[in-house]
Amino acid sequence: MKRVSDLEKSYVLEVLDSEFRGSKATGMVGRAEVAFSHKFGKKYSMGFVNGTGTLHTALEALGIGPGDEVIVPPLTMSATAFSVLQANATPVFADVDPLTFQIDSKSIIDRISNRTKAVMSVALYGGSPDYEAIKEAIGDLPLIEDNAEAFGTRYHGKEIGSFGVFSSYSLQSSKHLSSGEGGMLCTDSLEHADKARKFQSLGYSAVGATTHKIDKKDIQDPEYLRHEVLGWNYRMSDLIAAVVLGQIERSNELIEIRKRVGNQIFDQVKDFSWLRPQANYQDSEHSFWAAPILLERDDISWRQFRDKFMEFGGKGIYAAWQLSYLEPVFQNLNFQGREKFIDPKISSKYTRGYCPNAEYIQPRVLAFRTNEWDSHHADIQIEALRKTGEFFN
Template sequence: MIQIFSNSLGKEELKAVEKVFESKWVGAADVTLEFEEQFGESIKSKYSLSFNCATAILYGSMKILNIKPGDEVLIPTVNFIGCANAIIDAGAKPVFCDVDLNTFNITPEEIERKMTKKTTALLLLHYGGNPVAFDEIKEVSGDIKIIEDSCNTLFSKYKDRYCGTLGDIGCFSFDAMKILVTGDGGMMTFQDEEYYEKTLQYRYLGLVSKIKSGVDSLQEEKKTWWEIELGCKSGRFISNDIISAIALEQLKKVDGFISRRKKIWDTYKSELKDLDWLVLPPEPYENCTSSYFMFWLRIKNGQRNEFARYMVDNEIYVTFRYYPLHQINEYKEFSLPLKNAEEICDTTINIPIHQNLSDKDVNYIVDTIKNFRRNK
């Protein structure tokens, strides 16, 4: 079976982890600090802090931005469930928004329609790797906070800025299905020092950022270095040097991963453009770049499910990301009809695109797609 997601972990990552083991300290220390610094430099983010997973970042963003009960947070319905869960956990109301039929991204017009006096934030997704129309979105959003779910858009650029640095908080994921893979983990990015200081406390039990352990206190020459000082009450969401060691090696390879993905994207667009029974994804906006995280097809004539089964029967795994949140029963109290998202849900399928696909794999996928309608 040709998988829809894959990773490229190898001897370099194993060697890096071995060094961490030899150090006799596997928690968050110098290697983690180095990864945070290098990642921030790579996307020109003033502040970058690693987390144990991206979902923890989503939950944390609600705390950092002081989202509270009674607030409304706009969110595109074609999205990851962790985003809605984070909003609800904060006591706020997720306001599900429709998306553009081609980009699957939230639009400025939809934001204008859904904003109320209770709207305090927008949690947007850059779908599949293609940035949203951020300038227009920022213009209509006014003073509300903007959280960027950039888990699809590693190194994607909106004009001259990287996704994840456009809004108030950016969220990146390094789980097993992403481009940069560490098994799990994530990075929160922001440009505001106040958010940085609040996050340092939030992600590590509420401990004041300058004193995190007895060793730190001892270095401060305190007589009782075991005392604890809290700035707030929180959980523990830090990363560690094992994950960060893997991440530093992956960071060296990411440009190559994305370059290969772009080549496959271009092949799909070229080879499938004349098939009148499907709709291909759009290119990024002018002066923008994509990470090419996902490639999607919209199948006409009500044949999406038949096509999906046909692909799997031919040993090509396909799926649909992301099932509209407003159609999930657990969120029914927030549900309302969203025409474009519902059409997307009924017609769309994602096909494999990753750096481990060989030219032979890509040609087989293309030929299999072309053969779907030849005998009908």
């Protein structure tokens, strides 16, 4: 199977043949948005330039800003926490569950204050957070789902993305569905979709939940008042949307191959008690952006395992991101002037010991590739894992 097929190429050529003329417009962004909504059960989907602008926009649409706190997990790519800083709010880090690696509802309760205005969950590696417990913990606080790594993940029989007021998806090059860069922001609220679209599109008055482009006759009117509120330019291009549309139409096969390979990887380490796969919550289904396994032996270093795996034919292993609050940007409060919005009582906690479960997990994660488009290549990786486990057993 090809990562990018002739279908995506045909849609890209359709855009190029239009020569980007308004009179020949393909409406590709709108088509991709509608297709995404139909495929993943959303009322409103909005195409973005990336999956970080989606999170920033969600926060702005909820009116979150200086003095507000947003609870986020530390064990994920730091763009999640960055989006909070971009909204001039304060990231507060909740610890993760030691078995599932997902944000822990008990830690969320411990971190909630009278300044907490939202919670962001991350469907880490394609696994599902425990939404039922999270929703009970946060009450009326809005939940934003960062589902960058999760297409086809299910929780209690439902596609994730339906538990928060917003759900965000990444279409970056490593994701299940990819256009190189890109993102989707989804919501079932017309009010939230309208606010998000305006913020995404330079505050244009004519755009809204299902309208991403201003009519040509309005643009050419000298008396037309364009900008209703301050906004950013996070809009998806037609070329990106063309690839996205093709990927959505092929999404079943692109998602299923990851699930099949991920489950095979987890099955391969059942006989090695010191290799512990990421657990799932009951009645949830993993979609395996990667297959994360915890190395629980102190006599083997992460690099030793990786190097031996590669000796046996493995392509390599993803390490977990450094915890966000231990990155230099947080250690030095180098927030481009936004540090003035951070309460020192919060920033003083950006040290080791803040989230002990995450600190234990992070250096031990062996995240194995699942994006093997040829089953023969997948078999080689799985065999290399078996040999590596037996070597160290």
